[in-house]
Amino acid sequence: MDFKGSGKRLLRRLSQEKSSLYAMLVAVALSVGLSVVGPKILGHATDLIFAGVVGRGMPEGSTKAQAVEDLREKGSDGLADMLSAVDFTPGEGIDFGAVGDVLLVALVVYLGAGLLMLVSTRLSVRVINRVVFQLREDLQTKLSRLPLSYFDRQKRGEVLSRATNDIDNISQTMQQTLGQLINSLLTIVGVLIMMFWISPLLALVALVTIPVSVFVAARVGKRSQPQFVRQWKVTGRLNAHIEEMYSGHTLVKVFGRQEESARDFAEQNDALYEAGFKAQFNSGIMQPLMMFVSNLNYVLVAVVGGLRVASGALSIGDVQAFIQYSRQFSMPLTQVASMANLVQSGVASAERVFELLDADEQEPDPDPERRERPGRPLGSVSLERVSFRYEPDKPLIEDLSLSVEPGHTVAIVGPTGAGKTTLVNLLMRFYEVTGGRIVLDGTDVSVMSRDELRSQIGMVLQDTWLFGGSIADNIAYGASREVGRAEIEEAAKAAHADRFVRTLPDGYDTVIDDEGSGVSAGEKQLITIARAFLSDPVILVLDEATSSVDTRTEVLIQKAMARLAHGRTSFVIAHRLSTIRDADVILVMENGSIVEQGTHEGLLAAKGAYARLYAAQFAEALAEVD
Structure with missing residues (x-):
């Protein structure tokens, strides 16, 4: 969308x-300089050969001037004019020694x-790879600084496409164009200098086709540029669709959505085909059009050059060199024009990458000199008149206050x-509060570094996350230091995963x-709990950790979580109210506000929102038994 700026x-x-x-x-300039001198040297060799052929056919003992005069007397003025520009000696043949030296x-x-x-x-490849390496580094650093809200708005496949496909396309574009583009531009300049040196008239004839070439390149480029932008946008959408369908292929099959998924894929694929075809076709006609203009240039130079040789204004060698220069001049113009599709494609990808690099970042951590650190971590948490909203005009949490003593377990329930989860995300600073403040052990979390804050908090979520690797590596991922196998096994035993x-x-x-793959949902949950054990957090966050497992595994997980939560401040988000009976305090949230708080028995006796939730779950359980 902004070709020049990108x-x-x-x-x-x-x-x-x-x-x-x-x-x-x-290096390119010297290489081009030597390449440009080459045709002139070969032209001199042609002049030596032609002079030898002409001299061998002339009577020996006369001079060049006499031979030319004899031709004029015989009425061969045209031949005399042509030979006047040739440095020959009558009676002498080709000087192969001189020709050999020139060659x-x-x-x-x-x-x-x-x-x-x-x-x-080699230098070009080094420069490009270092630039792309740094671009990937910057992109990785940027992704770590983006707020969670950015990923809420963007499809994962789209972000992955920018970080992989677009970066690779930038690399490929620069590899195929940078060195060649510089070489072509310098060749055009060097060849123009040599052409004007040999014959200004022929040089001007050769330049007649330049405006035509520029017009063709501009018109074709203007038509193809939007198509390249569309091509890479559709590529991102197609990747996002494929990633979603692959990660959720089980659900797609369960709900019989294969045909719908295939239809959506076909639509995206057709859109990509159409955009890619138009982009490549519009830019692809550049080269044949430029070749046509180049051939016109060749014909004009050949005709005018022949006339100049016939008049004796130029030697055959100079015309030969000039024809080579005209080709050398037209070829880089054609190459530059044919690179337009690659350049436009690369800049389109660069624009998408720069758009990601320019995205709004999360608020930076405070400067080290302004940063505060709590004393000995205890796990005391206080929310003071906290407000938060995802959209400026849609409040979610308003004026929420809460105080949690160290070692207490706080259960959060509600529809x-x-x-509920937003409250935990605010505690972790995945989102920043829009009003009020959150205090950990007497220190406002906004003046702490995020790494320091999160190092004191362990999370076990409903959606388990594992990476490709051994089970030991997955458990050790929770440790902030190098841990041995004994510590990993001890954490697994504590989590009932051993x-x-x-x-x-x-x-x-x-x-x-x-x-x-190869482990059940409950077993994956136990691995994540073992990971949390190894991190040894001060505060523990449990977000619906038992909602998708069987009863027996739920018992194991509850035992593991109870052992993990012992002596730690714990926030438990739960829908199954039977799992939070023993919580020190239960918070009932509705529409971003705490409407009730107290113990299990106290809230049941109050017959309020919590009692209604409990009664609804009890009735549901009876219905399932019936």
Whole structure:
């Protein structure tokens, strides 16, 4: 959408590698300089051969001037004019020694040009890979600084597409265009200098086709640029769809949505085909059009050059060199034009990456000198008139106050959308409060670093997260330091996970994928609890950790969580009210506010919101028994 701005920004990235870039430019310039001199040297060799052929056909003993005069006397004025520009000696044939010397010089020149081009290519590859490496680093750093709200708005496949496909496309574009583009531009300049040196008239003839070339390139580029932008946008949407359908393929099959999923895929695929076809076709016609213009240039140069040779204004060698220069001049123009599709595609991808890099970040941690650290961690938590809203005009939590003593267990219940998980996200600073403050052990969490805050909090969520690796590695992920196998096994025993782990083929070294294939939902939950044990947190957050497991596994998980929560401040989000009977305090939330708080027995006696929730679950349980 902003080709010029994104292109300049990408070039500024390249300028970070100035030393290598300057060395590459010097090597390219020298290589182009030698390549440009080559046709002139070969033209001299052609003149020597032609002079030898002409001289051998002339009577020996006369001079060049006499031979030309004899031709004029015989009425061959045109031939006389042409030969007047040839440096021949009547009676002498081709000087093969001189021709050999010239060809040897040409060989050395072209060999030097090739070696210098090899050096420039190596430097170009180094510059590009370092720039792309840094771009990936910046993107990774940016992703870690983005707030959770950004990922709530963006599809995961779309973000992945920008971090993988678009970065790879930028790399491929620069690999295929950077060195060649510089080489082509320098070649155009060098060839123009040599053309004007040989014959200003022929140089002006060759330049007649330049406006046509520029017009063609501008028109085609204007048509194809929006299609490249659309192509990469549709690619991101298609990747997002594929990622969603693959991660939820079981649900797709369960609900019989295969045809709908396939239809959505076909629509996205057709859109990508259409955008890609239009982009590639519009930019692809660039090269044949430029070749047509190049051939017109060749015809004009050949005709005018032939007339100049016939008039004796130029030698055959110069015309030969000029024709080579016209080709050398047209070829880089064609190459530059044909690179337009690659450049437009690369800049379109760069724009998508820069859009991600420019996204609003979470509020930075306070400066080290302003940062406060609580004393000995106890687990005291206080919410003072906290307010929060996802949208500025839609309040969710208003004026919420709460005080939790160290070691106490706080259960949070309420209907879906009441703000239970949001409250925990505010405590973890995944979101920032819009009013009030949250205090941990007497210190406002907003003046603590996020890493320091979260290092004191352990979480066990309903949705387990495992990565591809061994079970031991997954458990050790919770530790902030290097831990040994004994500590890992001790944490697994505490979480009641040791028994089932040892039944696996390789025990703790059993490798699982990120989907946790080979272990059940309850077993995955026990692994995450073991991970929380190993982190040894001061505050524990349990968010519906037993909602998707069987009764026997639920008992094991509840035992593990009870042991984990012992002596720690715990926040338990639960829908099954039977699991929170022993909580020190139960908070009942509705519409972002705490409407009731107290113990299980006290809230039942109050016959309020909690009693209604409990009665509804009890009636549901009876209905299931019936």
